[in-house]
Amino acid sequence: MDAAEATSLRLTPPDLAPSPAAFRRPDGSSVFRPKHSTVFTSEALLAAEDRLLERACTTTGPTLPVVTVKKITGRSDREGRILGDDQAAALAKVAVSGRIVDVLVGPAGRARRPR
Structure with a gap:
């Protein structure tokens, strides 16, 4: 995990169960999840979105x-x-x-x- 991931909030839920070895990529990720599909955000971005939503309701x-x-x-x-x-x-x-x-x-x- 790199520094950016360590300071981010992961929005993509983890796999419910591990995939059998036949269905894992060499990096260990499941073939049932698209590559590079994990979504992250930050507290600052979520706070900015909250402010925008509040203003959109005003x-x-x-x-x-x-x-x-x-x-x-x-x-x-x-x-x-x-x-x-x-x-x-x-x-x-x-x-x-x-x-x-x-x-x-x-x-x-x-x-x-x-x-």
Whole structure:
């Protein structure tokens, strides 16, 4: 075990039972567990995640009226592009949520030109 592992918290549970020798790699690990799949974290990272979750539940942040969001998302930019319906909906959810921390998760989209 190296120094990084010694100061980390292991999130991956240990094997419930040892694997028979026929199912162990030369390093002794089980072939039933993918190589290098053990996950570690730290107290500092867990504390940071707790702070983010707390802020994500706090809804005292600034918001915009839905009418304003619709007006902005319905307009094209200087190059004539407009947000897709899914992009506008995602932006509206964030703009009206009031959360201190809000996250959009998804693939990057492309604004489209109106027809």
